[in-house]
Ligand SMILES: Nc1nc2c(ncn2[C@@H]2O[C@H](COP(=O)(O)OP(=O)(O)OP(=O)(O)O)[C@@H](O)[C@H]2O)c(=O)[nH]1
């Protein structure tokens with residue numbers, strides 16, 4: 823019997839950027855348009871490329887972010903491209919995570935609404951350069967880009 827690698831991955835980002843939707847799209851392949859603020863952080867399991875991912879959907883109210891982030895292989899920092907201030911929050915959060923041994927991946931979510939974008943490629947490129955990282959565009963609604971984020975994670979971060 824081979825014991826799978828288990829990786830913890832944390833998903834953070836400003837309120838309503840689509841953290842829960844993104845995780846549920848990836849884990850269950852579902853999307854539910856309703857808006858329900860996550861009061862508590864929650865972990866979901868999903869096996870991909872022989873790696874068992876423990877994906878933490880971190881609540882904006884989480885008191886123990888520090889402890890949850892500890893031991894994470896990667897952190898996915900999500901913004902909502904239709905709201906510029908969620909981009910600023912991405913930078914703040916990246917700064918918060920910086921200096922730890924955790925890979926950062928930036929995600930501009932709600933790409934199906936790109937005609938309403940308040941930030942886009944230039945901004946995410948700037949952020950990626952600043953933190954020596956990479957970025958993706960996703961839509962939890964259509965599923966665009968979601969698998970790419972997690973595939974990148976398991977293929978490139980081994
Ligand atoms: N059009 C569109 N709407 C999205 C997308 N992702 C999430 N939403 C919607 O945005 C709202 C917030 O999504 P959530 O997944 O609850 O966001 P969250 O980051 O978990 O929010 P909090 O838990 O409150 O911080 C919901 O109404 C979702 O249906 C997307 O890719 N496209």
Ligand SMILES: [Mg+2]
Pocket residue numbers: 841842843858859860879
């Ligand atoms: Mg949520």
